Amino acid sequence: MKKKILKLITGMIIGLFLPTNIVCAHENIPVITTASISSADEEISPYANVTGYKYIYIDGIKYKRLWSYTYARWEDSYWTVA
Amino acid sequence: MRYYMIEINFYSILNSMFISSFLICFVCIMQKFIVIKKISSKLIIFFIVLVFLRLILPFEIKPITKIIEIQKFFPNIVYFFQHQVFNLKNYSINVLQIIIFLYIIISLNKLFILIYNYYKLFNNLKHVNASKDDKVQKIIDRITKREIKIVINDLIKNPFEFGFFKQTICLPNKNYTEEELFYIISHEIYHFENKSNWYKLILNIFNCILWWNPFLGLLNQYINTLFEIQCDEYVTKNIDNYSKSIYLNCLINEMSQDIKKTFSMTFFQFSNTNKISLRMRFKFITSKNKNSKILSFATILFSLIIFLYSYTFIILPHCEVPDEEIQIPVFTVDNSYIIKKNDYFILYYEDEPYIHLESITDTFSDLPVK
Numbered sequence: 001m002k003k004k005i006l007k008l009i010t011g012m013i014i015g016l017f018l019p020t021n022i023v024c025a026h027e028n029i030p031v032i033t034t035a036s037i038s039s040a041d042e043e044i045s046p047y048a049n050v051t052g053y054k055y056i057y058i059d060g061i062k063y064k065r066l067w068s069y070t071y072a073r074w075e076d077s078y079w080t081v082a
Numbered sequence: 083m084r085y086y087m088i089e090i091n092f093y094s095i096l097n098s099m100f101i102s103s104f105l106i107c108f109v110c111i112m113q114k115f116i117v118i119k120k121i122s123s124k125l126i127i128f129f130i131v132l133v134f135l136r137l138i139l140p141f142e143i144k145p146i147t148k149i150i151e152i153q154k155f156f157p158n159i160v161y162f163f164q165h166q167v168f169n170l171k172n173y174s175i176n177v178l179q180i181i182i183f184l185y186i187i188i189s190l191n192k193l194f195i196l197i198y199n200y201y202k203l204f205n206n207l208k209h210v211n212a213s214k215d216d217k218v219q220k221i222i223d224r225i226t227k228r229e230i231k232i233v234i235n236d237l238i239k240n241p242f243e244f245g246f247f248k249q250t251i252c253l254p255n256k257n258y259t260e261e262e263l264f265y266i267i268s269h270e271i272y273h274f275e276n277k278s279n280w281y282k283l284i285l286n287i288f289n290c291i292l293w294w295n296p297f298l299g300l301l302n303q304y305i306n307t308l309f310e311i312q313c314d315e316y317v318t319k320n321i322d323n324y325s326k327s328i329y330l331n332c333l334i335n336e337m338s339q340d341i342k343k344t345f346s347m348t349f350f351q352f353s354n355t356n357k358i359s360l361r362m363r364f365k366f367i368t369s370k371n372k373n374s375k376i377l378s379f380a381t382i383l384f385s386l387i388i389f390l391y392s393y394t395f396i397i398l399p400h401c402e403v404p405d406e407e408i409q410i411p412v413f414t415v416d417n418s419y420i421i422k423k424n425d426y427f428i429l430y431y432e433d434e435p436y437i438h439l440e441s442i443t444d445t446f447s448d449l450p451v452k
Contacts, residue, residue: 048093048142048396050149054403056410059445063437069151070093072160072401078428080438 051075055082087144093398098140099295101392105133105385106297112381113304116311117362119371121378123315126308128382130281132389133301134288141393148395156399185294192290199348200283207233207250218253221264225271240336241352243270246279265317265329266352272316273350278309282350307359309350311366318367326367333360411436413449420451427451 050069055062056079064082066075109129115121163178213234222230231250238254251270258266273279285305292298318326336353337360353360411417411431418431420442429437429446439446 048089048091048147048149048398050151050398050400054408056408058410058437059443061443061445067403069400069402070398072157072164072399074407078435078438081440 053082086146088141089144090141093396094142095140097142097392097396098136099292100397101388102133102136103295103297105129105136105388106301108385108388109133110300110304113308113362115377115381116308117366117369119366119369120374121381122373123308123312123366125378125381126305126312127281129385130285130305132385134284136389136392137288137292142396143393146394150395150397151400152397153400153402156397157401160399160401188293189290192293193287196286196290196348203244203348207231207244207252210235217260218263218267221260221267222271224264225268226275228271230271240354241266241270242349243273244279244349245274246283249274261325261328262332265325265332268317269313269352270350272313273309276309276312276316278313278350281309282306282348286348303356303359306350307356307362310359311363313350314363314367330364330367333363413446415448415450418446418449420446420449422451 048070051066052069053064054067055064057063062082063079065079067073068075109126112121112125112129116123116126163181164176166174166176167180168175210233212231215232215234218232218234222232228249231248233250233252234255235252236255238252241251241253243249243251249271251267253266285302289298289302314329318329321329333353336351413429413431418429418436420439421428421430427439427442428435429439429449431437442449442451
């Protein structure tokens, strides 16, 4: 039992320090012809909620909408002209 | 001028539970050093306080707390919790809401059972008359000047004590020698002076709230044993090996008379059938080691560093937007319409607001305006 706990803690410590897929502040996503998607600079809001704008083009007009990467939901109710 | 902001949110609570679990594992390792007397048993109180402080202070501090985003596994869990299960009138219920509902029901149930057990024990002891045994009373007078209610009864299988403000010691109706009685009563008296019952109450309340955490069950077992070890330390501090053997014999004799587990959650029994617990107590009493100040200091320092450092980061999922959310739909008269607000328009797609428009452009001019 004690060995299991020791292994668990060791695993947890290693897991904390191993490189995970840590997201960089800037991310480039390729543009799609029918719907352009790009991530602008991610805004770090004051608390634990990482958000970023997503963009689409409809007939040449750029629209944006705020997405929460932390809570997997839209922060804006709808798309607005960027 | 730098401003600091504190906030409690869903992920800061999750993080606090993760760190508390880590601290609990650390406590479980430290108990080994307590058992072999390398560090003082009093440190257990310090560790318990740290664990529970981390649980009841689950906040993040801006700008100190750094965000660590995880792209693997964590986002899948978030999406699973967000999955909608059914609709209740106009409100959609997801997996997380069902889990929270079940959690509240189970926690409340455990809390009621705990309150009932305490009430039942308190009520039973209140109506039992104190036993007048001169031999027992003389021993109590040797140890303390406090007024203690003694209950000796055939129905009591194992010595135990109970009480937050006034102590009651319950003894089975057996022929103990004077020495055995002295050790048992000393042990039970120290539980009260050590405020063990208060710590047990706090632990029981936390068990009702954090019953789902497997590490807490482990902590429970070790803490109960370590409280017994503290009392064993007090009783066997200045006695010779022969007297220690009598004390150990007492433990073995009483261990056969275990009572229902649920009933014993409210008080400390002198001995029980838990072999791991007994082995730890035997090891402690027979150990000849001395406390190492360096080791004690190192464990306190390490746990404090973990506790404080845990507030400098918060682990969050990084959930990328699903493809279907950013696919541009085909707006037709059948699936879309525009509603005029004060000085702007909202385009609805499948009855959900989709685009905010300052004016109706040519792209949407065919859509009906309501």
